[in-house]
Amino acid sequence: MTYRIRTSPAVRCATLALAAALPLLACGIAQAADAWPSRPVRVVVPYGPGGAVDVATRKMAQMLSTQTGQSFVVENKPGATGTIGVSQVARAAPDGYTLVANDTTYSLLPHIFKQLPFDPAKDLQPISAFVFAPMALAVSNDSPYRKLDDLIAQARAKPDTITYGSGGPGTTPHFAAEGLALATNVKFMHVPFKGAAEATQAVLGKVIDFQFASTTGVMGPVQGGQLRLLAVSGDKRLAVLPDVPTFAEAGVKDFGVVNWTGLWAPKGTPPEVTERLQREIAKAMASEEMQSFATKMGAEPRAADAAEFGRILADSSVMWGNVARSIGYDAK
Numbered sequence: 001m002t003y004r005i006r007t008s009p010a011v012r013c014a015t016l017a018l019a020a021a022l023p024l025l026a027c028g029i030a031q032a033a034d035a036w037p038s039r040p041v042r043v044v045v046p047y048g049p050g051g052a053v054d055v056a057t058r059k060m061a062q063m064l065s066t067q068t069g070q071s072f073v074v075e076n077k078p079g080a081t082g083t084i085g086v087s088q089v090a091r092a093a094p095d096g097y098t099l100v101a102n103d104t105t106y107s108l109l110p111h112i113f114k115q116l117p118f119d120p121a122k123d124l125q126p127i128s129a130f131v132f133a134p135m136a137l138a139v140s141n142d143s144p145y146r147k148l149d150d151l152i153a154q155a156r157a158k159p160d161t162i163t164y165g166s167g168g169p170g171t172t173p174h175f176a177a178e179g180l181a182l183a184t185n186v187k188f189m190h191v192p193f194k195g196a197a198e199a200t201q202a203v204l205g206k207v208i209d210f211q212f213a214s215t216t217g218v219m220g221p222v223q224g225g226q227l228r229l230l231a232v233s234g235d236k237r238l239a240v241l242p243d244v245p246t247f248a249e250a251g252v253k254d255f256g257v258v259n260w261t262g263l264w265a266p267k268g269t270p271p272e273v274t275e276r277l278q279r280e281i282a283k284a285m286a287s288e289e290m291q292s293f294a295t296k297m298g299a300e301p302r303a304a305d306a307a308e309f310g311r312i313l314a315d316s317s318v319m320w321g322n323v324a325r326s327i328g329y330d331a332k
Contacts, residue, residue, distance in 0.1 A: 104172040126264055127263040162210070178190075233246070239295070263281070
C-alpha cells in the first residue's frame with residue numbers, strides 16, 4: 001500500500017521558494033568570501049611602535065594592501081605583555097576585518113599568567129607565520145663588552161649588576177636572556193620597558209648594558225653603527241653581518257631561539273577568508289620585495305601556513321614552558 005502525504009498549496013509554494021533560494025544563498029556566501037576584503041582590515045600589534053613585531057607587521061600590511069587593493073591598517077595596543085591587544089581581537093567579530101599580530105611571546109603567555117583574559121586555543125586561530133628572525137644580543141657600539149665572553153665574565157664576577165632590557169616580563173627577549181643566564185650560570189638584572197623599541201633606546205642611551213632582540217627590530221641601528229651584536233642565534237652567521245658569531249661559536253651551545261611574526265584571527269572566521277589571507281601572505285613572502293626585506297633584516301624569508309604555524313606554536317610552548325619552570329616563572 002502506498003501512502004501519500006498531502007500538503008497545502010501554501011506549503012508547497014514555500015518549499016519550492018526555499019529550494020530555489022538555497023543555491024542563491026550559497027552563492028551569496030561564496031561571493032561574500034570572495035569579496036573579502038571589501039573594507040579596511042584592522043591589524044592590532046599588541047606592543048609599542050618600532051619593535052620587531054611592529055616592523056614586520058607594517059611591512060606585511062603594506063604588501064597585503066597592495067595585493068588586495070584594500071587598506072590593512074596597523075594599530076598599536078601595548079600593555080600587559082601583549083594581552084591587552086590580543087584580548088581585544090579575541091572579542092572581535094570573526095569576519096576577517098580584525099586581526100592580531102604577535103611573535104614567539106604568544107607561546108609564553110599561558111606559562112606566565114595563571115589566568116588570561118582570553119583562551120588561546122578557543123578564542124583565536126593561527127593564520128600564518130612569516131619573517132623568521134634569529135635573536136641577537138645587542139650592546140651600544142661603544143660598549144666595553146667587545147665579545148660575549150667579556151659580558152659573561154663580568155656577570156659572573158658581579159652577579160645582578162649587568163642589566164638588560166625587554167618589552168616587559170614574560171616577553172621573548174626576557175626569557176631569551178634568562179635562558180642565556182641559565183646556560184652560562186650567571187645572573188643578570190632585568191629592566192622591563194613598555195616595548196622592545198624603548199629597550200633599544202635604553203641600550204643606545206647607556207641606561208642598560210644590553211638587549212636581546214629579534215634582528216628585525218635592531219638591524220637599522222646595527223647597520224647605522226649605533227648598536228653592535230655580540231652573537232646571534234641559529235646554526236649559521238647572517239649573510240648581512242658575517243663578522244657576528246653565532247652563540248655556538250661564542251661558546252653557548254644549543255641556543256637556537258628563533259623569533260617569528262604571525263597573524264591570528266578570532267575563532268570562527270570563515271575558512272574562505274583565512275585561506276585567502278594565507279595565500280596572500282605566501283604570495284607576499286615570495287615577492288622580491290619581501291625576500292629582500294627579510295634578508296636585509298637577517299631573517300629567513302618564508303611563510304608558514306596554518307597547519308605548520310600550529311605545530312610551531314606547540315613546539316614553542318614546550319620549549320618556553322621548560323625555561324619558565326627552570327627560572328621559577330611558570331604560572332601553572
